[in-house]
Amino acid sequence: MQQQVKKDNLDINPLKELTTLLHDDMEEVNKHIIENMQSDIALIPKLAGYLINSGGKRIRPLLTLATTRLYGYEGSRPYGLSAAVEFIHTATLLHDDVVDKSEKRRGKIAANLVFGNKASVLVGDFLFSKSFQLMTKDGSIEILDILSNASAIIAQGEVLQLSATNNINITLEQYYEIIGSKTAALFAAATQIGPVIAGADKQAAKAMYDYGYYLGMAFQIADDILDYNSSKEAMGKNIGDDFREGKLTAPVIIALSKANEEERKFWKRTLQNLNQQDDDLEKAIKLINKHNALQETIKLARNFADKAIDAIEKAPNHKLKSLLKDIINYTIERNS
Amino acid sequence: MQQQVKKDNLDINPLKELTTLLHDDMEEVNKHIIENMQSDIALIPKLAGYLINSGGKRIRPLLTLATTRLYGYEGSRPYGLSAAVEFIHTATLLHDDVVDKSEKRRGKIAANLVFGNKASVLVGDFLFSKSFQLMTKDGSIEILDILSNASAIIAQGEVLQLSATNNINITLEQYYEIIGSKTAALFAAATQIGPVIAGADKQAAKAMYDYGYYLGMAFQIADDILDYNSSKEAMGKNIGDDFREGKLTAPVIIALSKANEEERKFWKRTLQNLNQQDDDLEKAIKLINKHNALQETIKLARNFADKAIDAIEKAPNHKLKSLLKDIINYTIERNS
Numbered sequence: 001m002q003q004q005v006k007k008d009n010l011d012i013n014p015l016k017e018l019t020t021l022l023h024d025d026m027e028e029v030n031k032h033i034i035e036n037m038q039s040d041i042a043l044i045p046k047l048a049g050y051l052i053n054s055g056g057k058r059i060r061p062l063l064t065l066a067t068t069r070l071y072g073y074e075g076s077r078p079y080g081l082s083a084a085v086e087f088i089h090t091a092t093l094l095h096d097d098v099v100d101k102s103e104k105r106r107g108k109i110a111a112n113l114v115f116g117n118k119a120s121v122l123v124g125d126f127l128f129s130k131s132f133q134l135m136t137k138d139g140s141i142e143i144l145d146i147l148s149n150a151s152a153i154i155a156q157g158e159v160l161q162l163s164a165t166n167n168i169n170i171t172l173e174q175y176y177e178i179i180g181s182k183t184a185a186l187f188a189a190a191t192q193i194g195p196v197i198a199g200a201d202k203q204a205a206k207a208m209y210d211y212g213y214y215l216g217m218a219f220q221i222a223d224d225i226l227d228y229n230s231s232k233e234a235m236g237k238n239i240g241d242d243f244r245e246g247k248l249t250a251p252v253i254i255a256l257s258k259a260n261e262e263e264r265k266f267w268k269r270t271l272q273n274l275n276q277q278d279d280d281l282e283k284a285i286k287l288i289n290k291h292n293a294l295q296e297t298i299k300l301a302r303n304f305a306d307k308a309i310d311a312i313e314k315a316p317n318h319k320l321k322s323l324l325k326d327i328i329n330y331t332i333e334r335n336s
Numbered sequence: 337m338q339q340q341v342k343k344d345n346l347d348i349n350p351l352k353e354l355t356t357l358l359h360d361d362m363e364e365v366n367k368h369i370i371e372n373m374q375s376d377i378a379l380i381p382k383l384a385g386y387l388i389n390s391g392g393k394r395i396r397p398l399l400t401l402a403t404t405r406l407y408g409y410e411g412s413r414p415y416g417l418s419a420a421v422e423f424i425h426t427a428t429l430l431h432d433d434v435v436d437k438s439e440k441r442r443g444k445i446a447a448n449l450v451f452g453n454k455a456s457v458l459v460g461d462f463l464f465s466k467s468f469q470l471m472t473k474d475g476s477i478e479i480l481d482i483l484s485n486a487s488a489i490i491a492q493g494e495v496l497q498l499s500a501t502n503n504i505n506i507t508l509e510q511y512y513e514i515i516g517s518k519t520a521a522l523f524a525a526a527t528q529i530g531p532v533i534a535g536a537d538k539q540a541a542k543a544m545y546d547y548g549y550y551l552g553m554a555f556q557i558a559d560d561i562l563d564y565n566s567s568k569e570a571m572g573k574n575i576g577d578d579f580r581e582g583k584l585t586a587p588v589i590i591a592l593s594k595a596n597e598e599e600r601k602f603w604k605r606t607l608q609n610l611n612q613q614d615d616d617l618e619k620a621i622k623l624i625n626k627h628n629a630l631q632e633t634i635k636l637a638r639n640f641a642d643k644a645i646d647a648i649e650k651a652p653n654h655k656l657k658s659l660l661k662d663i664i665n666y667t668i669e670r671n672s
Binding site: 039040041042043044091092095098117118119121122123125126128129130132133135136137139141144145148149151152154155156158159160162163 | 485
């Protein structure tokens with residue numbers, strides 16, 4: 001089946017629009033981020049700043065901010081809490097890069113290769129602690145509950161991903177569990193705390209949890225497509241990272257489900273045994289394309305995106321609502 | 337000056353006595369530890385259990401429990417919070433072993449060498465998240481504040497230690513800052529939350545903070561002595577670990593302060609340049625002994641121990657008080 005990839009709205013970037021609309025608020029969030037990564041130990045702000053100032057989109061704190069305002073709260077509470085969300089994410093990235101032996105992150109050489117694995121582990125721990133200090137300062141046990149649960153789920157997702165690496169028998173359901181834990185859980189927590197800060201009801205918190213969760217699923221699936229699709233320059237990390245690590249994502253899982261005997265041998269050699277040659281990534285991409293696996297994967301992302309749209313429809317009317325909706329589509333379309 | 341090392345009370349182990357006295361309570365703490373390290377991801381309880389069930393003394397949760405009871409609270413709140421304290425410690429150990437490239441921990445091969453660095457980092461993150469879930473469940477913002485501050489300080493101490501590694505110009509004051517952060521801060525938090533749980537006043541919390549802090553300082557200095565003093569079997573980790581890593585601790589800092597030109601060259605080669613030969617550890621121990629540096633180091637530990645004794649004297653009369661005092665001396669004497 002032919003899958004038509006939309007290219008219409010690519011000039012419009014709703015993330016940038018949201019950042020512009022919430023510019024003054026985001027300045028405050030950034031202040032909280034910068035202030036709270038300071039330490040007398042020079043290596044800490046140096047290493048944390050290397051990653052934090054490297055042009056990340058700050059999508060998670062932006063979502064916390066936007067969902068708080070969406071439910072009508074105009075005070076300063078989301079600043080510290082948005083910074084806390086970003087710190088959990090940054091700590092995870094620092095530990096991920098050690099775990100994954102990544103070479104690049106956000107277009108720069110990964111922090112662990114510049115400062116060493118040791119420093120990356122410990123500065124990650126520092127930022128993680130700081131995130132809990134920020135939540136504690138805010139003082140809401142409900143928010144501490146949401147974010148500490150999310151942190152535990154993220155760690156479990158990372159361990160699950162590690163356990164599933166090099167396993168060519170992984171199912172789509174297992175893949176969903178991994179990305180649901182390692183990615184969607186923090187998106188969900190980031191958007192759920194918005195209405196909680198605003199004092200909205202449980203239905204609102206549930207709707208925003210769903211919005212963040214499904215957005216996170218679509219976001220991660222789109223990211224996994226990029227690893228087999230985009231140019232190095234466009235994505236700021238090396239294409240083929242997942243392939244080289246033997247990390248099975250949707251495009252490969254789908255290609256594997258349609259593989260003939262010989263193709264299965266190829267995936268087994270390259271992903272299970274990690275016995276890879278120079279042109280194997282190219283071959284992998286060819287097999288993925290042969291089975292239309294990228295288009296199939298986009299459909300999976302589209303399904304989650306539709307659920308995210310259903311969830312955001314439940315939000316009250318507000319100028320932010322349509323932008324939060326546009327972000328969903330943008331998340332998928334950026335890979336086309 | 338000759339330093340007489342006390343050997344009188346070595347048969348009596350006040351830690352064991354305390355564990356016996358609080359046996360039923362500690363069973364509950366252990367239940368909380370075991371329950372909260374469970375996960376559907378099999379690798380998590382497997383790896384966490386490998387370290388947690390390896391015969392650690394559980395000194396930190398024991399201290400939380402004891403200081404809570406000392407101030408007259410008899411309920412169940414310290415169970416979860418003691419487990420939280422132990423999880424922060426366990427997470428730190430898991431990350432430490434990755435950072436330090438340790439070969440042994442508690443007499444067993446270090447977890448990272450059995451399960452891999454990746455798994456150790458991620459399971460550490462899981463336990464760290466779990467500790468905050470336990471605190472959140474308890475619901476005291478004051479305790480969350482104490483323990484999240486301690487966590488941030490520990491991470492800073494670890495980074496400071498990393499930055500100071502291979503620096504033969506480190507001063508005793510800098511060494512105190514490192515061990516104060518990486519070790520004493522968690523002891524202090526563990527003992528401070530006792531009176532806080534019990535609803536005692538600020539003076540009580542301050543006294544128990546001081547008790548834990550100075551006990552932690554004495555404990556770490558004694559531990560650093562062991563690395564140049566004890567037999568492998570007695571301590572369950574390799575003697576000479578600090579030396580091999582170029583980690584400067586009190587015995588070496590003191591020996592360095594009295595070193596002649598040639599000795600300084602030796603320390604520079606072995607600890608700064610990490611250019612070490614087979615018999616260098618032996619030589620190092622000889623130099624340390626030549627300058628009476630272990631005895632001098634014991635005196636430093638003794639000073640902190642005396643401050644811990646001053647602090648525990650402020651506690652109310654209770655059968656636990658004398659045991660908490662005895663632990664101070666035991667901490668120092670175990671190295672003799």
